[in-house]
Every structure is written in structure tokens, then in C-alpha cells.
Amino acid sequence: MLKKERQAYILHRLNLHNKVLSTKLGEDMKVSEDTVRRDLQELANAGKLIKVHGGALSLAFNEVQFTNGTIYSQSQKAIIAQKAIGLIKEQMYVLTSGGTTIIEMAKQLPPHLKATFITGSIPVLNAYVSHPNINVIVVGDRVNKEARITVGASAIAKIREVNADLCILGTNAIDLQRGITDSDWEVVELKKAMIASSAKTVCLTIAEKLNSFEALQVCGLQQIDYLVTELDPDDKLLRPYVKAGVTVL
Missing domain, CATH: 3.40.50.10470 (Translation initiation factor eif-2b; domain 2)
Structure with missing residues (x-):
């Protein structure tokens, strides 16, 4: 998968489940955890997710009140x-x-x-x-x-x-x-x-x-x-x- 495809897949999984694990993403996309971590960091830097130890969280977890x-x-x-x-x-x-x-x-x-x-x-x-x-x-x-x-x-x-x-x-x-x-x-x-x-x-x-x-x-x-x-x-x-x-x- 190209980087653009990987990152689109990560965001889609995150939208569905609110949380993703680096190990599971690596297995699903057949790439190394280092590759996943770099993708997560780039997406976090772009303000599209919250990077945490072992994976990432949806932006919905950034606030107590969710917004549309x-x-x-x-x-x-x-x-x-x-x-x-x-x-x-x-x-x-x-x-x-x-x-x-x-x-x-x-x-x-x-x-x-x-x-x-x-x-x-x-x-x-x-x-x-x-x-x-x-x-x-x-x-x-x-x-x-x-x-x-x-x-x-x-x-x-x-x-x-x-x-x-x-x-x-x-x-x-x-x-x-x-x-x-x-x-x-x-x-x-x-x-x-x-x-x-x-x-x-x-x-x-x-x-x-x-x-x-x-x-x-x-x-x-x-x-x-x-x-x-x-x-x-x-x-x-x-x-x-x-x-x-x-x-x-």
C-alpha cells in the first residue's frame, strides 16, 4: 500500500472504532510497526488523530463535549x-x-x-x-x-x-x-x-x-x-x- 492509501485506511478504521492499535494496523496492511508509527505521527502532526502509546485515538476523545x-x-x-x-x-x-x-x-x-x-x-x-x-x-x-x-x-x-x-x-x-x-x-x-x-x-x-x-x-x-x-x-x-x-x- 502507498502511504496515502495506508493513512486513508488508518483514518477509516479510526472513524469506525475510535481507537486503533499499531500492531493490528501493521498486520492488516502488511507493513512494519515502524511504518505504522511514522504514519500515525504524520497524521497526528496534521491534526487528524491523537497519537498514544501503542496506537491512536479519534479526535472525538480530544474534548468532553463531542461536536458534529x-x-x-x-x-x-x-x-x-x-x-x-x-x-x-x-x-x-x-x-x-x-x-x-x-x-x-x-x-x-x-x-x-x-x-x-x-x-x-x-x-x-x-x-x-x-x-x-x-x-x-x-x-x-x-x-x-x-x-x-x-x-x-x-x-x-x-x-x-x-x-x-x-x-x-x-x-x-x-x-x-x-x-x-x-x-x-x-x-x-x-x-x-x-x-x-x-x-x-x-x-x-x-x-x-x-x-x-x-x-x-x-x-x-x-x-x-x-x-x-x-x-x-x-x-x-x-x-x-x-x-x-x-x-x-
């Missing part, structure tokens, strides 16, 4: 957010993870809604506290600076005390064989606890992340009750998930 200019597929995520809101009923207890799609959902919650939202995601909390009628519960512990969410034993213990009606997850990757997967061990453990403490699990993802996977499994497909994308539920890309028993919105 740094959100990938914002219009698709707005559609997903509206669909997900349709699942939230009055007086529900809702556990949510982090991510730009969850933030979009938080911003679009109807002003009259009275429900309780529980999260440790700092950007999501920022959006929830502006809502006039919802209750907000913070799950506290050490902050994972890359994911901007609280993680660790105390956060997981708190989540296990909850009996939530819904668990709404932002998704890094999903496919038929591996279910929901991610690349951050601490976030994976947090999401597992959220799923275990909820009556129903809702997976939010742009269609581009369908049929992709990361190294660490969050849950199998059988643990997902609803899959929400920007596509029409009858889209052929979603048919295998419907066949697997997931309700698609």
Missing part, C-alpha cells in the same frame, strides 16, 4: 438514536455505555420523558444532565481516559446492584459468529456486567460495523434482544441477524 465536526456518520447515528428512544418507556431504569451514538440518543431524548439513566461515561453524563426530567445515576470508579468511562471493580460491583429494564450499548464491532466484540479489556468487563444486570440488551451500531470483529468478546449474539441500525429492518444485510433470533429495528 468530529462525529463519523452523524446522520446515520441520529436515525439509530431515534429508533432506540422508541424502546425507552416512562419510569424505566436504563443502563448505557459510552460512544457517540449513545450521546446522540441522550441529546434526542424527549423533554417530557421521566426515566432513570445509569452510566459512567463522562460525555454521556454531560448530555444527560441537560435533560429536564430524567434522573441520572453515576457509576463511579477509576476513569479509563481513552474510553472516557469509569471502569474497575467498584464500577462493576455498583452495576451488579442494579436491576435495569434496558441495557443500551454502543458497539465497536458485531458479527454472527462472535457477537459483540471490542478491543478494550476494561470496557468489555464493564459491558458484560451491564448486560447481566438488565432485562433486555439493545445493541446500537451503524451498518458499516456489521460483520466485523475485534479481539475481545462482550457477548454472544443470543444475548442481544434488539439490534438497531440506520437501515430498514428488511434490508438484506440484516436478514442473517433476524434469522439468528435478534429483533432488528
